[in-house]
Amino acid sequence: MRNISCSVSALAIALAAVALAACGPSGKQVATAKQARYQGDRQQIFAVIRQTVAERYKIEQADEASLAVQTVGRWYNPEGQPISANIGDVRDVPDQSLNVALVVQLLPDGEHDVVSVKASIMRYIKGRPNPDTLEENDPSVPGWVRGKGDNLRVAIYEALRQYEVKAASGAAPAPGSAAPAPGSAAPAPGSAAPAPSPGPAGGSAAP
Numbered sequence: 001m002r003n004i005s006c007s008v009s010a011l012a013i014a015l016a017a018v019a020l021a022a023c024g025p026s027g028k029q030v031a032t033a034k035q036a037r038y039q040g041d042r043q044q045i046f047a048v049i050r051q052t053v054a055e056r057y058k059i060e061q062a063d064e065a066s067l068a069v070q071t072v073g074r075w076y077n078p079e080g081q082p083i084s085a086n087i088g089d090v091r092d093v094p095d096q097s098l099n100v101a102l103v104v105q106l107l108p109d110g111e112h113d114v115v116s117v118k119a120s121i122m123r124y125i126k127g128r129p130n131p132d133t134l135e136e137n138d139p140s141v142p143g144w145v146r147g148k149g150d151n152l153r154v155a156i157y158e159a160l161r162q163y164e165v166k167a168a169s170g171a172a173p174a175p176g177s178a179a180p181a182p183g184s185a186a187p188a189p190g191s192a193a194p195a196p197s198p199g200p201a202g203g204s205a206a207p
Helices: 001-024 027-035 040-053 143-157
Strands: 059-063 066-070 074-076 098-109 112-123 133-135
Touching: 027 143, 040 059, 040 066, 040 098, 040 112, 040 143, 098 143, 112 143
Parallel strands: none
Antiparallel strands: 059 066, 066 098, 074 098, 098 112, 112 133
């Protein structure tokens, strides 16, 4: 009886983990990944990006000069379910299916770098010889396409945490300003600072 209970508990935990993974990252996680800035050796950062992408997708090409990597396009039915990779003719895919490839690039942003993740999208329409090319912001593109880019973006962000530029926890004091000594009172607003006492006659400096 105990073994059965343990097996049921283990199965429940496994199913919960699968369900959690299927839900994908939260909106807050995606926003954090989009806003992240990185600093460090750009080739090393790109190497981590390429490895992270390769763990999830087959890579079509990687360019170390432009620090960009593109995945092999995958066919998905209109509901977002992957279609067999053995399809030899695009006419064999269901009508309105989408081919999605992801392009990831490390780009400069001021003194730091950002990671760009964009989807390259084609839609097959039955009866047409060639698929239509779509922009990522096309209103007809379903949300699950953008979700794939968001999932990869968050995975890359997690892999690059050691290179992330941490935001300051508070405003830094102005250069040259010093904190008041304990117990000292700040001058009243609008009060002028005391005028310096004149030096010795003849402009000689005090010893």
